[in-house]
Amino acid sequence: MGQVYRLGAPRIWGMRLNSLAKLTSLIAATALAVTGLSAAPAQASGPIVPVPDKQITEASVGIQMFLWNWDSIAKECTNVLGPEGIDWVQISPPQEHITGSTWWVHYQPVSYKLESDLGTRAQFINMVHACNRAGVQIIADAVINHMAASDGSGYANTEFSRFNYPGLYAPNDFHANLDPSDPHYCADNIQDYGDQWQVVNCSLSGLPDLATEKPNVRQTIANYLNDLIDIGVAGFRVDAAKHIGAEDLSAIKGLLHDVNGRPPYFGSEVIGSSSENDAFTPFSDVWAWQMPTDLVNNLPLGMAGIYSNRALWTETFNDSAHTITMVSNHDTEHHGGALSYKDGLTYQLASILMLSNSFGKPELYTGYAFSDDGNGSPNYKPGSDLYANAVCPAGTKALKPQASYVEGTYICMDRWTAIRGMIAWRDAVGASTIETNAKYLKIPATGLGRILQYNRGIGFIAMNPTAKALKTTLLVHEPKGAYCDVISGGQKPITSKKKCVGTTITVSATGRALVTVPAKSAIAIVKASWAKLN
Numbered sequence: 001m002g003q004v005y006r007l008g009a010p011r012i013w014g015m016r017l018n019s020l021a022k023l024t025s026l027i028a029a030t031a032l033a034v035t036g037l038s039a040a041p042a043q044a045s046g047p048i049v050p051v052p053d054k055q056i057t058e059a060s061v062g063i064q065m066f067l068w069n070w071d072s073i074a075k076e077c078t079n080v081l082g083p084e085g086i087d088w089v090q091i092s093p094p095q096e097h098i099t100g101s102t103w104w105v106h107y108q109p110v111s112y113k114l115e116s117d118l119g120t121r122a123q124f125i126n127m128v129h130a131c132n133r134a135g136v137q138i139i140a141d142a143v144i145n146h147m148a149a150s151d152g153s154g155y156a157n158t159e160f161s162r163f164n165y166p167g168l169y170a171p172n173d174f175h176a177n178l179d180p181s182d183p184h185y186c187a188d189n190i191q192d193y194g195d196q197w198q199v200v201n202c203s204l205s206g207l208p209d210l211a212t213e214k215p216n217v218r219q220t221i222a223n224y225l226n227d228l229i230d231i232g233v234a235g236f237r238v239d240a241a242k243h244i245g246a247e248d249l250s251a252i253k254g255l256l257h258d259v260n261g262r263p264p265y266f267g268s269e270v271i272g273s274s275s276e277n278d279a280f281t282p283f284s285d286v287w288a289w290q291m292p293t294d295l296v297n298n299l300p301l302g303m304a305g306i307y308s309n310r311a312l313w314t315e316t317f318n319d320s321a322h323t324i325t326m327v328s329n330h331d332t333e334h335h336g337g338a339l340s341y342k343d344g345l346t347y348q349l350a351s352i353l354m355l356s357n358s359f360g361k362p363e364l365y366t367g368y369a370f371s372d373d374g375n376g377s378p379n380y381k382p383g384s385d386l387y388a389n390a391v392c393p394a395g396t397k398a399l400k401p402q403a404s405y406v407e408g409t410y411i412c413m414d415r416w417t418a419i420r421g422m423i424a425w426r427d428a429v430g431a432s433t434i435e436t437n438a439k440y441l442k443i444p445a446t447g448l449g450r451i452l453q454y455n456r457g458i459g460f461i462a463m464n465p466t467a468k469a470l471k472t473t474l475l476v477h478e479p480k481g482a483y484c485d486v487i488s489g490g491q492k493p494i495t496s497k498k499k500c501v502g503t504t505i506t507v508s509a510t511g512r513a514l515v516t517v518p519a520k521s522a523i524a525i526v527k528a529s530w531a532k533l534n
C-alpha cells in the first residue's frame, strides 16, 4: 500500500506515451461508437497504462467515490488519492443507463457503451489511465444482473425495451421469458428473500433478470467486463451478485481476461449474513454488512457496544482476508441505516476506527450533500444531462467534516486531515494485528466516557466517542520520545522546521503519555521517522 507509481511517461516516436494513449483511446472510442460495442475485444497484451501491480489486501485502503464524474476522479487520483496512498477507487457504474435525474438511473443499464452522464468513453479511458499512473486501481461497479425496468431511449440514444437490447440481449435471455417448463423460468418479482431459487431466478424490484446460466448471456457480460479490463480496470464490485448466484458469477469470472497475470479482483454485493456470503468467498471478497448497523447503533453511545462482545468483529463476518469493511455505501447513505457525513465527527470517527482495525479491507465512502434521497445529486445539470465536475469545500473547510454543506457539494472525505493521517498510519502498521493482550488493548467496559485504545506493533491509537475531550495518562507501549499525532497532523505530521503540524505527544521512558483525546475523535502515533520527532 502507499506505493505511488509515478513513471515518467516514456516516449515513442518523439510522442509521450500518454499523448499516444489519448490518441489511441480516441480512435478506439470512435471505432466502438460505430460498432456499438458488442464484439468481444481481443485480449490485448495489456492496457496501455498498466494496472498498478498490487493485490487488494488487509493492508490496502479503498474508497467509493459515489457519482463523481470521470474527469473529477482522474484529477483526484493524480492530486490526492495517489499521493495519500489510496490503493483502489470504486467508481459508479460506467455503462449507458436510462435517462433521468435520480442517482439510481445508473443501476438500470440499456447497453454496455461507456457513455453515461458521468462521462464519455474517452473521458473514462483518460480517468483509468490517470488513476493507474497514480498507483490507484479502478474497481468498476458492474451492473450485470439485470437491465432496465422500462422501454425507451437510453442516455446515448440506444433504443431498447424492457426485454430487448439490440446487439446484446433478446427476450429469451431473461428469466421471465424462458419457456415455463425451464427450471429457471420466473415471471415475478422476488417475494421471499429466504427462498434462494427466487433470489436467483426472479426479478429484483421489476428489473428484468438476465438468464446468466445461458452461455451466450455469460459471454455478452464477459465481453463488457473484458472491454473494461482491456482499458485498464483492475476489477469489479458486482452489483446484486446475490441475484446472479455464485455459480453463474464464478463462471462469468472464468471468461475474463487476467489483470497482471491474475484473475481480476471481484467484490460481490450480497447483502445479508456471513453464511449467505460464504458461497461467494471462493472467488471474491464480500462486504461486512453488519458493520454499518453496529456503528450507527453503537458508536454515538460509546465504544463499548461495538467492541465488548464482538471480539474485534471477527465473530459476525466472513474471514478477514475476504471481507471489505465499511461505514456506509451509496444505498445506506441514501436509503438509511448507516452513519453519514450528516453525523459529522462521529462519521469521521467511525472511519478512523475502521482504518485502525486490522480486521478486513477498509473501504471509505464519500458522496455529495443532498436533502432528498430520491432526487439524486443536485450536481446533475438537467439542461446539460451531465454531472458537473465535483466541487469540494474550499480552503480549511476541506480539512475536516463540516456541520453543514451546501446541497450538491461533494464531501471529499479523502481530503480530511484525520483520514489522510490514518491512511498513512495503516500503511505504516501494515499487516500487524491488534495486540489483544489486555496490557495493550483497553476495551471500555460500559457506555460513555471511556477511551478505546490499542497497539498495533509500531502504532498506537486511542479513540473517544464522547462529546467531551478527555485528558488522561495512557500507557501507549511505544518507545520514549516526541511523536506527532497523525489525526491532527495528517499524512505528513512533521513540518520542515521539525515541529508537529498538530499535537505533540510525549512518551516517557515507561511508555506513558499524558494526552487529551479530543471529543468524537482520536489520537494516533507511529514509531516511524515520518511521524516521530526524536
Ligand code: AAO
Binding pocket: 104, 105, 106, 107, 108, 143, 149, 193, 204, 205, 206, 207, 239, 240, 241, 242, 269, 271, 272, 273, 289, 290, 330, 331
Ligand atoms: C428503482 C426504484 C424502485 C423500482 C426500480 C425499478 O427505487 O422502486 O422498482 O427502480 O423501476 C438502486 C436503487 C433502487 C432502484 C434501482 C434501479 O437502490 O432504489 O430501484 O437502483 O434503478 C437488495 C439487493 C441488493 C440491492 C438492494 C437495493 O439484494 O443487490 O436491494 N443493491 C444494489 C445496489 C443498488 C441498486 C441495485 C442493487 C439494483 O447497491 O443501489 O438499486 O441495481 C434485505 C435483502 C437484500 C436487499 C435489502 C434491501 O437486506 O436481504 O437482498 O438488497 O433488504 O432491500 C440486514 C439483513 C439483510 C437485509 C438488510 C437491509 O442486513 O440481514 O437481509 O438488513 O434490510
